[in-house]
Amino acid sequence: MTAIDATHTAYMPSSHADPTAFVRRADGLCELDLMVSGASCAACIARIETGLREDERVENARLNLSTGRLALTWRGEAEAARELINKLGAIGYPATPYEPEADSDPQMVEEKRLLRAMAVAGFAMANVMLLSVAVWSGVGEMSAAMESLMHRISALIVLPAAAYAGQPFFRSAWQALKHRHVNMDVPISLAVFLACGLSVYETFIGHGDTYYDAAVMLLFFLLIGRFLDMRLRAKASQAARGLAAMQAASANRVLPDGRIEAIPAREVVAGDHLLLAAGDRVPVDARVVEGEGELDGSLVTGETAPVAATPGARLFSGMLNLDAKLVVEAIADRDNSLLSEITRLVEAGEQSRSRYVRLADRAAKLYVPIVHSLAALTLVGWLLILGEPRPAIINAIAVLIITCPCALALAVPAVQVVASGRLYRDGVLVKSGDALERMANIDTIVFDKTGTLTEGRPRLVDAGEISSEALDLAARLARTSRHPLSRAVADAAGMGETADRVTETPGGGLQGQVDGVSVRFGSARWLGLESGADPHSEAWLWVDGQEPVRFRFEDQLRAEARRTVKAFKQRGCRVILLSGDRKIPVDHIAGQLGIELAFSELKPQDKIAKLQDMKADGLKVCMVGDGINDAPALAAADVSISMASAAEISQAASDFVLQGDRLDKAVTAAIVSRGAKSRVMENFGLAVVYNMIAVPLAVGGFVTPLIAAIAMSASSILVTLNALRLAR
Known part of the structure; x- marks a missing residue:
């Protein structure tokens, strides 16, 4: 786990329900959904799923990181649920039965806790820095008694503030150590404890050199990075809830x-x-x-x-x-x-995304062993050189603080926030924390047809070929109906009168009287006529004693559809069309847009199968869709985009939402995402250069914990300023 994917605070519902009451039976197996606390990254998924599968009874264990929901299947009795939940707790991940009706949201609870912790750390930092400035500026003039009083006041402010604000790190570090592994919160917690402990010793016993400001400054900057990342991931679990x-x-x-x-x-x-x-x-x-x-x-x-x-x-x-x-x-x-089944498909897609290993995760893998080794070597080395514990401890603390991953923790979230702000101004809403990173890597763009490449509502395309009398007769019937084709006719004809004694036959059409003449408007099958062979939808007007009149309808292409497809092709992306519509209209749309590969008459499972085939071939796929049936495919793709007019479920399953229904904004999202990736790589480079300069100075004893905290803060400001360049 990393500083960016920090372990969530354990969330336990107030009611500890008997898990056997929630077990379902299917095909001789027991099934149970659990809410798991503390899982935050791909490593957590692997640890949980592998740990459970060590039990011979367990057939399947699948964790959705976004929702914290674990789907568990095993052979045997329902009572085994208690043992499996206890096993989860034993490896550091408390779990309770999933209750869809529960009002509380663990993600929101944790977000509020982080906000409170950040506020407390910021308040303490501001006040202690004022006291520290007074001490620094009064060197040689301030009496020893007054300086001691300033340090004691600092202790009264910082110790309770650090104890509260540091809880997200302390709990995570304790859980890791208790279960015999380490994470990035271990060195952070160690640095805070040592800085506060040494400061208390210096205040009441030692030389009076305290580092309270370093401790709360460290917590404040780390909490900012943690909150920014969690905030961007907050909506990841809405899709499955909306479907439910x-x-x-x-x-x-x-x-x-x-x-x-x-x-x-x-x-x-x-x-x-x-x-x-x-x-x-x-x-x-x-x-x-x-x-x-x-x-x-x-x-x-x-x-x-x-x-x-x-x-x-x-x-x-x-x-x-x-x-x-x-x-x-x-x-x-x-x-x-x-x-x-669609809900399960959406959750499975979200789970596969949760396994995505982000740049920050990869960059931070070596952090813990390197930092611990450096701090330990610094402590041992100075003990051997000077034979005194005080300077050795101070230098070791300086190493822990100066290498604390504030720059690393802010490198990605800062860029994400700036890029998200820029996209928002351009009409693109970013909903997922690592969506920008995934979007930067795509090489295949997959479009749905209806409502995405097209406007999603049929229009009468042959109004100029239909006599005004026939259009008026059809409109008189159509104005009484809510059928999409009827609304298209009514829109084409404008306001006007309606027919008398209109009846509507479900699946057939409309029948009424106009000036005593029987008029019908509906499908060819209902009227006993032969359908046309072109890609258009159709309806027929039948009047006693007259030739039937065919009305042709077409779902119009969006005005920007052609240039959007062309722009993605120019950027080297492969463009594919997946649709649930009939083959003739799908091929017609594909031909108009120059899309070489198009698939029709696909159900949600079929779309997912196509996407999985593409991913198995090594393609990085972006899916653009809008319908409820697109939600599983949107969740299954590497990255997904929906329109602002799309079904709420599709929006919830997407990483980007295009405001104003401008399809070409998808290209903007791709361009900004690639720029964001470049800024992230630059930030990592800055963090590496900073550590190459700062760490040797700290190991050599040239840096106090206070200077280390200032240097650490300066590196954080530097990566933030670099991220702000993306706003231009």
């Missing part, structure tokens, strides 16, 4: 005697008959038994066109019933329905 919220909480079960019984959706089992009223969400995967209607099927296909529901048709959980009353038969329970 889309699941229907209740269902109306039809009893054998015809009565309707309201039950929790989690109690629905395969074979139950359920009643769906207009506006209800489908609680589980089901099959239509009675009734005909239309549902919002964007969850499965991503397309705006409603899905016809007729007896025998299969429905998926999360679909929205738009009009008619339906009776359906459940074919799965809630945990085995499509929306639950």
